[in-house]
Amino acid sequence: EDQVTQSPEALRLQEGESSSLNCSYTVSGLRGLFWYRQDPGKGPEFLFTLYSAGEEKEKERLKATLTKKESFLHITAPKPEDSATYLCAVANSGGYQKVTFGIGTKLQVIP
Amino acid sequence: EPEVTQTPSHQVTQMGQEVILRCVPISNHLYFYWYRQILGQKVEFLVSFYNNEISEKSEIFDDQFSVERPDGSNFTLKIRSTKLEDSAMYFCASSGGNNQPQHFGDGTRLSIL
Numbered sequence: 001e002d003q004v005t006q007s008p009e010a011l012r013l014q015e016g017e018s019s020s021l022n023c024s025y026t027v028s029g030l031r032g033l034f035w036y037r038q039d040p041g042k043g044p045e046f047l048f049t050l051y052s053a054g055e056e057k058e059k060e061r062l063k064a065t066l067t068k069k070e071s072f073l074h075i076t077a078p079k080p081e082d083s084a085t086y087l088c089a090v091a092n093s094g095g096y097q098k099v100t101f102g103i104g105t106k107l108q109v110i111p
Numbered sequence: 112e113p114e115v116t117q118t119p120s121h122q123v124t125q126m127g128q129e130v131i132l133r134c135v136p137i138s139n140h141l142y143f144y145w146y147r148q149i150l151g152q153k154v155e156f157l158v159s160f161y162n163n164e165i166s167e168k169s170e171i172f173d174d175q176f177s178v179e180r181p182d183g184s185n186f187t188l189k190i191r192s193t194k195l196e197d198s199a200m201y202f203c204a205s206s207g208g209n210n211q212p213q214h215f216g217d218g219t220r221l222s223i224l
Binding site: 032049089100103 | 115155159161166167206217218
C-alpha cells in the first residue's frame, strides 16, 4: 500500500526566513510525485509534478526536489501570501490514476 | 485559466437521504475523479472514471456510491442512503491524460444530520 508521510505537520516562519518541507514516500513503482497547495475551504491547487530521482522544478519562491525515498519543497524568502497547507501526493505505476495524499504541512508566514 | 467547478458548495442532508454532488470538469479533460476529505484528515481517493466507466475505486466507494457522466459536461457523485460518517468535503478533479496532474475543484461540504 502506498504511503506518504509529511513533516513537520506545522511550520511557522518569519517573512524572508527560508525553510524546507519534507515528504517521505513508499510506493510500488513511482509514476509521479505531486505537490499541491491548499488554502482553507478550497481544493488542492496543483504546483509541481516530479517523475524521477534527481528531478527539480521551480516556481517563484518554491523549488521541489525528488530522491528515491523523499521529496523536499524548499521555500525561499517566503511572504505572508505563501501561508497555506502544502500537500504531497504519489501515484504508483501499477494503478490507473489513484493518487495517495499525505496529511500536509500547514505553513504560516508572519510579516 | 480553465477550472473545475462544483455545486453546491454546501449541502445539508438528513441521514438516510440520497444526495447528488455535481461537477463540471475542465472541458478537454478525459479523466475524472472524486476524493473526500474528512475534517482534519487526509484527502482520500474514492473513484476514477474514464471512457464512460469506472477505472479504479477505493474500499470507501461501496454500493452506496455511484458516479455518472450524464452529458458531455457534467460528472456526478451519488450517495444513495447517507450516513453520519459521510460528512466530509468532497472534491472533484480532472486530468487531461493518465500521466497528467489532476486539477481539483473547491469542493462540496456535505453535512449529514
